[in-house]
Structure formats: structure tokens, C-alpha cells
Amino acid sequence: MSRITVNRFFGGIAVASLIGCATVQSGVVPIGKDTYQLSMTGVGFATQANTNIKALKAANEYCDKMGKHLVFQHSSESGVYGFSPRQDNLVFLCLDANDPAYARTEVRRDPSVVVQSR
Numbered sequence: 001m002s003r004i005t006v007n008r009f010f011g012g013i014a015v016a017s018l019i020g021c022a023t024v025q026s027g028v029v030p031i032g033k034d035t036y037q038l039s040m041t042g043v044g045f046a047t048q049a050n051t052n053i054k055a056l057k058a059a060n061e062y063c064d065k066m067g068k069h070l071v072f073q074h075s076s077e078s079g080v081y082g083f084s085p086r087q088d089n090l091v092f093l094c095l096d097a098n099d100p101a102y103a104r105t106e107v108r109r110d111p112s113v114v115v116q117s118r
Contacts, residue, residue: 022046023054028062034093035073036062042086048077055088063094069102071095 023046026039038059042051052075063070071093079086095102 023051025054025058028059031091034068034095036092036094038062038090038092040088040090042079046086048079048086048088051086052077052088052090055090059090059092063092066094068094068096071102 022043024041024043029037031037038055040051040055040058060070073091073093075088075090077086077088
């Protein structure tokens with residue numbers, strides 16, 4: 001094999017590896033007052049955690065562009081690693097720093113959960 005053929009071969013492997021971990025983002029969609037939804041789909045060998053993190057980063061960047069702060073609401077996941085694309089549907093708020101909903105200190109507690117150590 002010539003040197004050029006070997007370089008093309010390994011270059012193709014590098015490109016295929018990067019494509020295997022790609023994620024595809026939908027646009028951010030307003031779904032209520034200060035509330036938005038974003039879908040992120042991981043293809044190839046992207047993990048669910050990787051897809052979720054990329055969705056949160058994209059949502060954070062979206063809020064930053066408006067000079068606001070991200071407040072996570074909820075997300076739903078789908079897909080099976082290696083068999084189907086992993087998807088994260090993220091719902092979030094973009095709030096001002098002085099918004100009472102952003103500054104709240106409420107902590108939810110579940111009294112039915114007991115932590116024990118041995």
C-alpha cells in the first residue's frame with residue numbers, strides 16, 4: 001500500500017469514529033412563559049449521559065444568549081445503546097437572576113425515603 005492510501009484509510013476511520021458519537025439537536029421551541037423544549041438525539045455510539053449533557057449545554061447556551069439563567073424542569077429519555085438513537089427531550093426555564101422562581105430556596109423532601117448506613 002502506498003503512504004497516501006494508508007493515510008486515507010486511517011483518516012476515514014477517524015471520521016467514522018467522530019460520526020459514531022454525533023448528536024443532532026432540534027431547535028429550541030417555546031412552550032409557555034419562559035419555558036422551552038429542546039430535543040437532542042445521539043446517534044451511533046453516543047451514550048445517554050453524553051446526549052443528556054449536550055442537551056443541557058445547548059439549553060444553557062440558549063438562556064445565556066438572552067442574558068438569563070437555566071432552570072431545569074424535567075427530561076425524558078428514549079433509545080437503547082447500540083440499537084437505536086438515544087434521545088433526550090428537555091424542558092427548561094430561562095429566568096432572570098432576580099426572578100423569585102430562580103432565587104427560591106425551596107427544597108422538596110420525600111418523607112418515605114430513609115437513608116441508612118451500616
